[in-house]
Amino acid sequence: MRLSVIMPVHNRETFVGAALRSLLRQRDAADLDIIVIDDGSTDGSAQAVRSMMDETPCIRLFQQENAGVTRARNSGLRQLTPETELVSFLDSDDISPAGRFSADVELFRKDAGLELTYSNMMLVDKIDDSALEPAPDSRSITVRGIHLSSAIFSRRLVERIGGFDEDFIQAEDTDYLLRGFEIGPRYVLPDTLALYYRRHAGNMTRQEDVQSREFMRAIYKSMKRRKVDPSLKPIEGIFELKKLADWRFL
Template identity: 30%
Template sequence: MWSIIIPTYNRLPILQKCLQAMEAQDFTEPYEIVVVDDGSTDGTVEFLQSHTTEFPHVRLFQQNHEGAAIARNTGIDVSQGETIVFIDSDLVVTPVFLSSHAKALAGSDRAFTYGRVINTSNFENPTSEPIKITDLSNAFFATGNVAIAKHWLIEAGKFDTSFRQYGWEDLELGVRLKNLGLKLIKCPDAVGYHWHPAFTIEQLPRLVDVEAQRGRMGVVFYQKHPTWEVKMMIQMTWIHVVLWGVLSLGGLLNERSLRPLLSWLINQGKPQLALEVARIFLNWYNVKGVYAAYREAVLIKGQ
């Protein structure tokens, strides 16, 4: 038995496409789709409860809005499979997704497989998106598209529920899995298309807030694993201070000063390029956020 664990929060339209793709798998082994609703208010629960015949593999579980780490742990606890697959609820996979993971994982218990994730803003036909250089990832363990034996997750202690905001809970678990001696097997044939709406100016306040959250959770990550590798991952080094400080002109290039350029790029039909430009100041905010959170943590520790 395989268990596909999908935490979700207010993503009903794309979740439907996600589940339809998971139901259409060319896979001979039994599998279940464990959907953990994290307190959605968009009718997700009601929809799934009224469409059980359309999604026969789905088992629905509900919790209050407590974050992805707790939702994934809930999924692990209630899952019936010996092998766990984590995907996000905005991922649309191909029919050979599960069989590709199974083929790559066969005979390799002390390992896990990591599939390919291709970002797209094409809601109508997400799987038509070509792979781009920005889709490449060096992450060791990321829950967007990964398959692993359940007993390793339990032995590692599952996800740390102190990660209550955006970011790092999967990579932190990855450090513990690496310490157990697990190896990463890349599985490019297990393709998932990660849908997100095309970038707009209206998204900027949320993106700025996400970087602040990512900075705070990065410090939680570093406090658990105070290594140079983690410092590099969370951008808490002089290298990142210099890099993003210079590129953003010390913060002079920000969401206000670059707004005309970003709007022009979006109007020219280049929202992805606009987002890449915005990442200059978003990364600067992240660097500042992680150092601010670290100073606060040191101050609290010293009291």
């Protein structure tokens, strides 16, 4: 099955190589197609990606003027090939754990009607970029949080959801996931660990005032949609929001 993974990049020269290597080690799990959208980086991010492309043709790099992560994600969706059957995401400072795709892609192979898997994430404050694993002295918490990389979408579900809402500065991923679950896809919640979320000073989510405002706006839009259209499904029992709040200890 062809799995396209969309990776927006903006000034992540330090991290993007490790993120890509974490995907490449899983090439035996699917026909992997890695779509990197360089969103106007001013450091060596694009060159770091290019340095890996000669030996790994499954990486495709597209560059654009800086337009923000939401537009970068939409640019990635526009680069899906006709052969793409599954779609996922990985941010350029995070790590995809070994075995992540072999576990969840197999669920799609066994069930042709499956539209979405949504797995766990680990928030961690130190990652060994050589081992592509949390460092021995790291602090971490595992949770079914709100993150695009926790999901693998069928192509038909992506087409039903549509693009990312470009009104969002942050929480575009929250809005996208809410819209996806609202339309009532056939989904499963595996115990797979889908990503290591790297906590560091450059995380967009460190901008807590912006994050909180945009997150609440995504929740409000979901409530408003479901009030207007009662056929949309409630979002219950999926995200571990109380547990997710504990990430502040990192």
